[in-house]
Amino acid sequence: xxxxxxxxxxxxxxxxxxxxxxxxxxxxxxxxxxxxxxxxxxxxxxxxxxxxxxxxxxxxxxxxxxxxxxxxxxxxxxxxxxxxxxxxxxxxxxxxxxxxxxxxxxxxxxxxxxxxxxxxxxxxxxxxxxxxxxxxxxxxxxxxxxxxxxxxxxxxxxxxxxxxxxxxxxxxxxxxxxxxxxxxxxxxxxxxxxxxxxxxxxxxxxxxxxxxxxxxxxxxxxxxxxxxxxxxxxxxxxxxxxxxxxxxxxxxxxxxxxxxxxxxxxxxxxxxxxxxxxxxxxxxxxxxxxxxxxxxxxxxxxxxxxxxxxxxxxxxxxxxxxxxxxxxxxxxxxx
Amino acid sequence: xxxxxxxxxxxxxxxxxxxxxxxxxxxxxxxxxxxxxxxxxxxxxxxxxxxxxxxxxxxxxxxxxxxxxxxxxxxxxxxxxxxxxxxxxxxxxxxxxxxxxxxxxxxxxxxxxxxxxxxxxxxxxxxxxxxxxxxxxxxxxxxxxxxxxxxxxxxxxxxxxxxxxxxxxxxxxxxxxxxxxxxxxxxxxxxxxxxxxxxxxxxxxxxxxxxxxxxxxxxxxxxxxxxxxxxxxxxxxxxxxxxxxxxxxxxxxxxxxxxxxxxxxxxxxxxxxxxxxxxxxxxxxxxxxxxxxxxxxxxxxxxxxxxxxxxxxxxxxxxxxxxxxxxxxxxxxxx
Numbered sequence: 001x002x003x004x005x006x007x008x009x010x011x012x013x014x015x016x017x018x019x020x021x022x023x024x025x026x027x028x029x030x031x032x033x034x035x036x037x038x039x040x041x042x043x044x045x046x047x048x049x050x051x052x053x054x055x056x057x058x059x060x061x062x063x064x065x066x067x068x069x070x071x072x073x074x075x076x077x078x079x080x081x082x083x084x085x086x087x088x089x090x091x092x093x094x095x096x097x098x099x100x101x102x103x104x105x106x107x108x109x110x111x112x113x114x115x116x117x118x119x120x121x122x123x124x125x126x127x128x129x130x131x132x133x134x135x136x137x138x139x140x141x142x143x144x145x146x147x148x149x150x151x152x153x154x155x156x157x158x159x160x161x162x163x164x165x166x167x168x169x170x171x172x173x174x175x176x177x178x179x180x181x182x183x184x185x186x187x188x189x190x191x192x193x194x195x196x197x198x199x200x201x202x203x204x205x206x207x208x209x210x211x212x213x214x215x216x217x218x219x220x221x222x223x224x225x226x227x228x229x230x231x232x233x234x235x236x237x238x239x240x241x242x243x244x245x246x247x248x249x250x251x252x253x254x255x256x257x258x259x260x261x262x263x264x265x266x267x268x269x270x271x272x273x274x275x276x277x278x279x280x281x282x283x284x285x286x287x288x289x290x291x292x293x294x295x296x297x298x299x300x301x302x303x304x305x306x307x308x309x310x311x312x313x314x315x316x317x318x319x320x321x322x323x324x325x326x327x328x329x330x331x332x333x334x335x
Numbered sequence: 336x337x338x339x340x341x342x343x344x345x346x347x348x349x350x351x352x353x354x355x356x357x358x359x360x361x362x363x364x365x366x367x368x369x370x371x372x373x374x375x376x377x378x379x380x381x382x383x384x385x386x387x388x389x390x391x392x393x394x395x396x397x398x399x400x401x402x403x404x405x406x407x408x409x410x411x412x413x414x415x416x417x418x419x420x421x422x423x424x425x426x427x428x429x430x431x432x433x434x435x436x437x438x439x440x441x442x443x444x445x446x447x448x449x450x451x452x453x454x455x456x457x458x459x460x461x462x463x464x465x466x467x468x469x470x471x472x473x474x475x476x477x478x479x480x481x482x483x484x485x486x487x488x489x490x491x492x493x494x495x496x497x498x499x500x501x502x503x504x505x506x507x508x509x510x511x512x513x514x515x516x517x518x519x520x521x522x523x524x525x526x527x528x529x530x531x532x533x534x535x536x537x538x539x540x541x542x543x544x545x546x547x548x549x550x551x552x553x554x555x556x557x558x559x560x561x562x563x564x565x566x567x568x569x570x571x572x573x574x575x576x577x578x579x580x581x582x583x584x585x586x587x588x589x590x591x592x593x594x595x596x597x598x599x600x601x602x603x604x605x606x607x608x609x610x611x612x613x614x615x616x617x618x619x620x621x622x623x624x625x626x627x628x629x630x631x632x633x634x635x636x637x638x639x640x641x642x643x644x645x646x647x648x649x650x651x652x653x654x655x656x657x658x659x660x661x662x663x664x665x666x667x668x669x670x
Contacts, residue, residue, distance in 0.1 A: 029380060033579070034495050035423035035563055036384035036486065041376035045364060048468065049371035050432040050483055054475040088370035097385040099481050133383065140389040141477055146434050148385055148483030151371065160369050228370055244368070 003104035017115035018132040027094035028133045037133035039095040047151035049085035055143040063186040071110040073207040075117025078147045083127050084211035084285035086151035088229035090159040090220025093130040095150045101140035126213045164226035164245035168290040170305035171297050173215035180281020181266045182206030199266050211285035218298035219289045227289040232282040235318050242316035248308040251320045255304040338439035352450035353467040362429035363468045372468035374430040374485050382486035384420035390478040398521040406445040408542040410452025413482045418462050419546035419620035421486035423564035425494040425555025428465040430485045436475035461548045499561035499580035503625040505640035506632050508550035515616020516601045517541030534601050546620035553633035554624045562624040567617040570653050577651035583643040585654045590639040
């Protein structure tokens, strides 16, 4: 249990597991050990985002289907979620700082796994040059993991939500709806040991999402006009581009059918509708971006719709083949 | 209650209260509304730190002495703690991102006060040019506030813990032991309404610390060789300089007596020893720094000891007039 260790002893168990070797910390000019870290910002700008995972809100230690969330899962997901926010700006991550809140009875091995998961997430997702530069440890009644991530645009301009123009192509990189399907499987009575490999892969994607990190900077380089990461579902996140850009975001039903196909077996198992996961499910952390119509989509992106001008008396919105799409996705506070 | 609002509605209540007007956000190139913020880093480096406050660990909503912690207190303290970490490097803060975890029954007004406290802390502590550039909202069973703060060294070199040299003067900026005295008063049965103004000021300092923000960059400019902020007590934090610099940090008992004098009335009230607060109490967020002996101490600093070479077979340590000082201060995990 972490209560058996001093803060210094616990840090001594964690630090060696974080990717702080020279090969992975080119941007970290000063790492842990002082009151603050110092990170290189070569183009005189720093991109920053912050994200928190809380036990029983963002993950359960034991799920209804019997799966036990590992420290590795939580560390990986903390890395993935935050790296995705940097990716969504068309930037690449340079550094993270981590604040851990731990109940006193948290096993030390669980915390070590969390550090391993953070490191593995950073490396295996392809965020080379990024490392953990510092952090903070404290007690609480529930596990809470906050990461602040820094990134660089390498001299380029960020891709905002507000630049989509009528006529643009709407494209998706990465998967959509799979993490939501995985969440439904975790919450179901169908025990994890009875899932087939395809169903199990959906659970894995919920626990350890795989954002397409190369796609963000590639989209920026290709001239993407707007971009965000799909953390709350295609409808809600599409609506954010629509609102910020004052346009209509129209989804192509044939493209949606193709995306939904991968979700059908799990939907059949749970007697539910794959479309709900596809349109309302976030946490795959794919990228939704818009490109001028004459641009060749960068590798990893697939066209799934278009951007259209607002008609008279029409507000920004998401449609499917021109018809109103129901709002969905996940709202943290609405009951 | 926050549960009655959507995330967007709650953000709409918070954002107008954060210091995001042009006069206070010179460094924020892109603020809230996208997946990440963009902050200016004029000398191609960013200083970063992260810190979390958790309900019932770092504050109680209602204390034994009857004082009720306001959202304003928690917001102010979040700003102060984080600004102090940047100050301790000799840097100045440029930006913050904030992650809030809130139980569903948290009053919306409490959260609005928290935003007001953050803004007031930044402004009244003198962190002009700093603003809140973004954040994250989520649910939890307990209130948790994490701030990541960015800063700039304006082209200078950071002041680390490792540069103290034998012969240096040890100096303190800000107060010491007062926040610990305030904590003891909050935890005591003496009701807050019965405290005299001097005792009440100690409670206020625990709830809304006042780190000496001008002193960090001034110490750097004056040639400070080592520095940190006193967050865990003079002994523990002095020991950190001793360890990092491989020296002995010697405290002057006459200086300690002067510092303790301000704590005596409260110590008498609670029938305890002011020295324990002075040596072991953190959270005033004063600065402990070492300067070459020929340097005139910058405004705000008072000499409280000296740096001495280690004798043969001696380890880095803190002494008082050459005699061993008991270790003290606050350890998050040790029981």
